[in-house]
Amino acid sequence: MEKQVEYWIELIFRRGATVSRVAAVVMGIVVAITLVTPPVYESKAKVLIQDSRAQLLVSPGLQSNSSSQPSAVSYPVTEQDLNSERDLLVSPYLVAQALARIDWPDASGTWSGLISKTLAALVSLPMLGYQTLHRTPALTDQARRIANVSKHLSSWVIRRSNLIEVSFTAHDPKWAQTFLSRLIDQYLDYHAGLSNDPRAMRFFETQAQLLKERLQRSEETLRALELQTGITDLAEQRRKLTEELAALEDELNDTHAELAATNSEVELLKEQSRHTPQLLTKETRQEQNLALQQLKPEVLRLEAERAELLSRYQSSSARIRQIEAKLSAAKSILEHENELEIKESSVTLNPVWIAVDTSLKQAQAKAASLKAREAALQQQIAAVRQRVGELINDGVEIERAQRQVEADREVYLSYIRKGEEARASHGLNQSKIFNVSVAQPPSTPLKPVSPNVPLNLAVGALLALVLGCGAAYWEEWRDPKVYALAAITQLTGLDSIGAIPEEE
Secondary structure: OHHHHHHHHHHHHHOHHHHHHHHHHHHHHHHHHHHHOOOEEEEEEEEEEOOHHHHOOOOOOOOOOOOOOOOOOOOOOOHHHHHHHHHHHOOHHHHHHHHOOOOOOOOOOOHHHHHHHHHHHHHHHHHHHHHHHHOOOOOOHHHHHHHHHHHOEEEEEOOOOOEEEEEEEEOOHHHHHHHHHHHHHHHHHHHHHHHOOHHHHHHHHHHHHHHHHHHHHHHHHHHHHHHHHOOOOHHHHHHHHHHHHHHHHHHHHHHHHHHHHHHHHHHHHHHHHHOOOOEEEEEEEEEEOHHHHHHHHHHHHHHHHHHHHHHHOOOOOHHHHHHHHHHHHHHHHHHHOOOEEEEEEEEEEOHHHHHHHHHHHHHHHHHHHHHHHHHHHHHHHHHHHHHHHHHHHHHHHHHHHHHHHHHHHHHHHHHHHHHHHHHHHHHHHHOOOOOEEEEEOOOOOOOOOEOOHHHHHHHHHHHHHHHHHHHHHHHHHHOOOOOOHHHHHHHHOOOOOOOOOOOO
């Protein structure tokens, strides 16, 4: 490595004249080109893409501020939006619109303009020959200007931001700034034209009116059903009927139980009433039976007469039989009649029977009342169940009508929101309030971006040195003489001790 460096140093010193001549020519050409090249100025601007405009589109129907109905509509800026805006900024359409409003710079009287035209003519010669050969349509001056300007116009998205930077280069700094300003103005006007569509606002207003009429018809249908069925609050009425039915059924069950207990009490009281005497004897007075008292002496007389007759007559005689018949009849009467005769007797009602009978009548009355109550409750329950069934049947129609009203209202409100957004968008466009704003207006360049004289001189010096060394090496390679010790070593493979300089 050290030998190679020594070789090149020795070569440069030995061929210094060649290196100097080539380096001077190259440096002269670089300096000439740098001095002749017209200056190029660059004007830059930055455009901010944001969603603040969308947040201004507040609709009167958006009040809940929930995930389904936010209080403001927001559209975050995406990478696709930024790329779309970047391509739109440098589109040939906007370039043509911007060029139509400004004059083309006249640089024919300057050296830079003359040089630029000459270079452009030289560069366009091959294309002109191609067009002539293939008879392609020639470009108009306007199309040529648009193509030329588009070459010097560029835009890019600044990383990790919503900013788009636009730059335009031209030989005239004032014209570069003017053109870029016109371009951005056309870009903003184009944005206003894109989102400003009065027909959309009229369409939403017309549709909202039609949907309002449909909503009114749905509400009228619902109102007629409510008047016909008497249902104003389906859920509340259903709840009340359910509670009323449950209360009536509970009361009926209690009545059943109370009636069963009352019937058992009635049967028990009836049994007690059957075994309890209704009357009680208070006082009884008895006297002798006068008829019997008179009959007894008659019986004794008949027996005495019979005994007397038996002494005189036979027992089979008619007189004896007649007396025996009378005696038999009198004895029979005495046997069947009480000797005592009740002359006076007093009775009174049994207090126990009275209490039992009173309780029985009360229990029977209560049982009758409970039966009537049970029948009334059963009728009420049947009526409530019928009302529940009618409520369920009518509720289906009511719910269907309510769903229709809600659906029509939602569609109507959606078009109202869209109409408000279109109206707000129209107003914002007329006020030139966009989600696109100029963050940095086009700057007026003070220093040219090219040519970069220090850089050109540094590159020229480096290129002059390299080409000078190359020319020296080429001259060394064409010379058959051996001058360097390294060349001797390279050719013979022997180490060299020294070199004897050539005598002048």
